[in-house]
Amino acid sequence: MDYGKLGLKVGLEIHQELATQHKLFCQCPPELFKEELEYTFLRRLRPSQSELGEIDPAALFEFMKGRTMLYEANRATSCLVEMDEEPPGPLNPEALDVCLTFALLTDSKPVDEVHVMRKIVVDGSNTTGFQRTCVVSVGGSVESEGKAYGIQHIGLEEDAARKVRDEGEVSRYRIDRLGIPLMEVATDPVIYSPEEAERVALAIGRLLRATGKVRRGLGSIRQDVNVSITDGALIEIKGVQELGLVSKVVEYEVQRQVALLGLTEELAGRGVGEGDLNGDLVDVSSLFKGTKSRIIKNALKNGGVVLAVRLPGFARIVGSELCPGRRLGSEMADHARFHGGVKGIFHTDELPAYDISEGEVQALKERMGAEASDAVVIVADDEDKSRKALEAVVARAKQALHGIPRETRSANPDGTTHFTRPRPGAARMYPETDVVSIPVTSERLEALKAALPEMPEEKLERIKADYDLNEKLARQIVNSIHAEFFEELAKEGLGDTTLLAVTLTETLKSLERDGVPVGSLDEPVMTGVFALVNEGRTAKESVPELLTWLSSNPGRSADEALDSLGLGMMAVEVLRELVEARVSEKSEMVEQMGMKAFGPLMGLIMGEVRGKAQAGDVQNLLRKALQERP
Amino acid sequence: MGEDSLQGYRGRLKVALRAIGAGIGDQIKVESGGAVYEGSLMPRLESDDEHHVVLKLRNGYNLGINFDASTQIERVGEAEKPDFRPPPLPTMNERLPRVSIVSTGGTIASRVDYTTGGVHAAISSKDLLSIVPELSDFAAVDADILYSVFSEDIDSRHWTGMARMVEEKVDDGVKGVVITHGTDTLGYSAAALSFALRDLPIPVILVGSQRSSDRPSSDAATNLVGVVTAAATAPFAEVVLGMHETTSDTSIVFHRGTKVRKCHTSARYAFQSVNTDPLARVVEGRVEMLEDDYRRRNEGPLEVMDGFEEKTALLKFHPGFQPKVVDWFVDDGYKGLILEGTGLGHVSTGLYAVIERAVEEGLYVGMTSQCIWGRIDMDVYTTGRELQQLGVEPLGDILPETAYVKLMWALANSEDLEAAKALMRENIAGEYSDRTLYTGRFG
Numbered sequence A: 001m002d003y004g005k006l007g008l009k010v011g012l013e014i015h016q017e018l019a020t021q022h023k024l025f026c027q028c029p030p031e032l033f034k035e036e037l038e039y040t041f042l043r044r045l046r047p048s049q050s051e052l053g054e055i056d057p058a059a060l061f062e063f064m065k066g067r068t069m070l071y072e073a074n075r076a077t078s079c080l081v082e083m084d085e086e087p088p089g090p091l092n093p094e095a096l097d098v099c100l101t102f103a104l105l106t107d108s109k110p111v112d113e114v115h116v117m118r119k120i121v122v123d124g125s126n127t128t129g130f131q132r133t134c135v136v137s138v139g140g141s142v143e144s145e146g147k148a149y150g151i152q153h154i155g156l157e158e159d160a161a162r163k164v165r166d167e168g169e170v171s172r173y174r175i176d177r178l179g180i181p182l183m184e185v186a187t188d189p190v191i192y193s194p195e196e197a198e199r200v201a202l203a204i205g206r207l208l209r210a211t212g213k214v215r216r217g218l219g220s221i222r223q224d225v226n227v228s229i230t231d232g233a234l235i236e237i238k239g240v241q242e243l244g245l246v247s248k249v250v251e252y253e254v255q256r257q258v259a260l261l262g263l264t265e266e267l268a269g270r271g272v273g274e275g276d277l278n279g280d281l282v283d284v285s286s287l288f289k290g291t292k293s294r295i296i297k298n299a300l301k302n303g304g305v306v307l308a309v310r311l312p313g314f315a316r317i318v319g320s321e322l323c324p325g326r327r328l329g330s331e332m333a334d335h336a337r338f339h340g341g342v343k344g345i346f347h348t349d350e351l352p353a354y355d356i357s358e359g360e361v362q363a364l365k366e367r368m369g370a371e372a373s374d375a376v377v378i379v380a381d382d383e384d385k386s387r388k389a390l391e392a393v394v395a396r397a398k399q400a401l402h403g404i405p406r407e408t409r410s411a412n413p414d415g416t417t418h419f420t421r422p423r424p425g426a427a428r429m430y431p432e433t434d435v436v437s438i439p440v441t442s443e444r445l446e447a448l449k450a451a452l453p454e455m456p457e458e459k460l461e462r463i464k465a466d467y468d469l470n471e472k473l474a475r476q477i478v479n480s481i482h483a484e485f486f487e488e489l490a491k492e493g494l495g496d497t498t499l500l501a502v503t504l505t506e507t508l509k510s511l512e513r514d515g516v517p518v519g520s521l522d523e524p525v526m527t528g529v530f531a532l533v534n535e536g537r538t539a540k541e542s543v544p545e546l547l548t549w550l551s552s553n554p555g556r557s558a559d560e561a562l563d564s565l566g567l568g569m570m571a572v573e574v575l576r577e578l579v580e581a582r583v584s585e586k587s588e589m590v591e592q593m594g595m596k597a598f599g600p601l602m603g604l605i606m607g608e609v610r611g612k613a614q615a616g617d618v619q620n621l622l623r624k625a626l627q628e629r630p
Numbered sequence B: 001m002g003e004d005s006l007q008g009y010r011g012r013l014k015v016a017l018r019a020i021g022a023g024i025g026d027q028i029k030v031e032s033g034g035a036v037y038e039g040s041l042m043p044r045l046e047s048d049d050e051h052h053v054v055l056k057l058r059n060g061y062n063l064g065i066n067f068d069a070s071t072q073i074e075r076v077g078e079a080e081k082p083d084f085r086p087p088p089l090p091t092m093n094e095r096l097p098r099v100s101i102v103s104t105g106g107t108i109a110s111r112v113d114y115t116t117g118g119v120h121a122a123i124s125s126k127d128l129l130s131i132v133p134e135l136s137d138f139a140a141v142d143a144d145i146l147y148s149v150f151s152e153d154i155d156s157r158h159w160t161g162m163a164r165m166v167e168e169k170v171d172d173g174v175k176g177v178v179i180t181h182g183t184d185t186l187g188y189s190a191a192a193l194s195f196a197l198r199d200l201p202i203p204v205i206l207v208g209s210q211r212s213s214d215r216p217s218s219d220a221a222t223n224l225v226g227v228v229t230a231a232a233t234a235p236f237a238e239v240v241l242g243m244h245e246t247t248s249d250t251s252i253v254f255h256r257g258t259k260v261r262k263c264h265t266s267a268r269y270a271f272q273s274v275n276t277d278p279l280a281r282v283v284e285g286r287v288e289m290l291e292d293d294y295r296r297r298n299e300g301p302l303e304v305m306d307g308f309e310e311k312t313a314l315l316k317f318h319p320g321f322q323p324k325v326v327d328w329f330v331d332d333g334y335k336g337l338i339l340e341g342t343g344l345g346h347v348s349t350g351l352y353a354v355i356e357r358a359v360e361e362g363l364y365v366g367m368t369s370q371c372i373w374g375r376i377d378m379d380v381y382t383t384g385r386e387l388q389q390l391g392v393e394p395l396g397d398i399l400p401e402t403a404y405v406k407l408m409w410a411l412a413n414s415e416d417l418e419a420a421k422a423l424m425r426e427n428i429a430g431e432y433s434d435r436t437l438y439t440g441r442f443g
């Protein structure tokens, strides 16, 4: 794709959790819990009408009415502040210092007085119904490959509760993450290609880590990516969990917008207008009396209905692929889920399938009076939900006539995105009157200037020297999210620095490429693996296998992996016996070849003991056995 | 340009802002420290310093900019009129039970002005319905502003005013009265109305909120919906206080006005029934009675005994308590004292002389316990027996705050001290419980 011609513009908002001693507005540790939860509580949110922004108030009110949030908590990671049962304490000065340090590193101008705001968020991820947030500095730039990328502002805000799952109209959240300090770095929309976006994201990530106060591990850094093309729309994509996914997200979003514009053109060519989409919903339950489709059967059994709507002129449009695995039908399904709370939709472009038979599809088309150029969409659920869902489908179909709707989307793990909500108007913000404003004095800034952290280039040189790494490996480790972890391990003497560096960069990357869920590996577990090698309890060749097993068995220890895989080192005596046994088995070859039998025997034995014995030990034992043979 | 147009600004900065004709909300351009900012001028808190200008940027964020001799401020545009289109009002169904909502202060319902961050309280029944429209599903509500005072500024004259307002509403034929009130002294007002409203024919429910109504998570609307439901449909005719039962938004619980206490500074479930169980709760729009023994709705007639003797005090005994404190009240002509003693109802023997004098001077002296939970027993230890001999009246398991309010009421509504003592001993409004029930945890 010619991104220049398409007029691609990308802006990034990077959110980085900070590893301060306490959360942003209370004295709780900024940590997540894995243990059993200790208590739950149930809440509802009611935004008052003036807080709704440009969202249709009636619709949102309706949406909120039945929704409840169930919050999970334990006492180790949250207190009454996170529960919205106690006013917040003062803004954490340590977190503010980290942001100011970053501002100094990027030449961003700190504000003279920090004012904490309440930004209305009514999805339940904040117990208060708003997120506390403030601007710490404005302007500045970050550099990548000699080009400066403008920074809009650097902000500091509280992280939200993490979603556990939705159960019908109840959303479950865990409040441990709520209140963890989150630094926000927003760039100007001056990035013009997917690769460039990823490079800038990586550069910001490196600088953030340079502060030495960032949280590590999956989800500790998240990107929002704003993408627009000339004839398309500005789309905000939230929650890209890995820096390495940024270019893919941009690429797929451009594909999606280009494809949607193509559909708009095609629909215009077919002469489809808004008037054709009259939205008449038909109850077609009777057609599915004997259906094999489990979804439809269950819906009918539970007193639900099958509702259908005809979309004239939409044949092969609903099923048309926008980007990998996403069709206009997927977009419609997102809207149906959002507005109707249904699980999904079926459309004739993809039927017969999902145990809906050819006969049923024919009968459906007939009942709906659908011609070959029409598509029919059906929903099987509670009547009220189904009606709302199909109304949303029709509304989305109408939008397709005009191009690309402005909306907020969320990233999927594969880099594609899904619709999450209509794009709200300007964020509704008002002062957080429970937190006093904080003057940023010149004394404070001077003190921070005097203690600025090491910049990435300096770090590279130091790491090369201190840990005896080659240029390539040192660069990889400095760029990696594990740079600080590497240094900790190396300082603790947990093994050969090259092994540590290779494992934390190349090995993890190649395992990930092979589909191993390495994201679930936490630092204590990896430390355990390195300790095994270091203590001589396993061979370094076993590391990839151990990490693979641990990735799929979260919560288990390196020792357990060792036992389960049988990769423990053989005792010297056992190894000696094995070597002697092989030498005597191959006595004929040994007779003929003498010491030249060393190579083939070595290969044979290593094949048997790889991971359980060091090659050097085998060499010594084999040499001895050959020399001492009778 | 009025004083308020530059709310919170002082000194030279205020002069500078006035000189360019800037008011709150106006578009301002500020040049300071080599940077230029543009946004709308925001008010400052009275406690803030006087050398920062607060601007709201286009992205909604506020920030403070240093003001000194080199700062340039320019007014570049007028304030935008806040754009608030109230949603259509629900239609009131006059056949539904009529409920009167009387406000004494606090903001049980409000909306936020996003230009300044100001909170506007709902001041009419129309405002209230636009903010809590579902009230119209089960009641025909009317709303009155009786007072606009902080809870901590409420005193016995306000209790009298509330009692008379209830009388007016009862005469008017409403099915229930809801009184909105700040939470700090809500328990005292609940006790006062419990004594003042005799032979009550309908429920009178006091309600407050622990999270202000300017936030989506406020308990104000949930509490209001719960108490209006009860005011319209509950079978009891008592003075109760309705608030969150737990930290969850699941249920609103009703505590008897004489047995309730604010037991937490900030949590939604701050109010607890002490030494008894709550009377009722509302879950999913339905009233559940938790007690069989209660006063039913009836025809009355209501009798209002709304006098309260102000020369009354509640004294908390503590180690090192000085006897002359008691003397001061006696010398100042006080009519009665409630002591919040230790444990089963004790004070130091060093106070015997001043207590004896107080009783001799005709003051009522009653004993409660600072333990809050449990009842006093002044027959167990010598000190208790001796205090009784001095004329101290044991007050069973009455809450200290309730005992204080009751004494004010009893003194104002009695011919003489003996009659007041008799009233104090009588169980007037459920303030005494005859059995102490097991409570695993307190609160």
Ligand SMILES: [Zn+2]
Binding pocket: A023, A026, A027, A028, A077, A078, A079, A080, A081, A082, A179
């Ligand atoms: Zn906390």
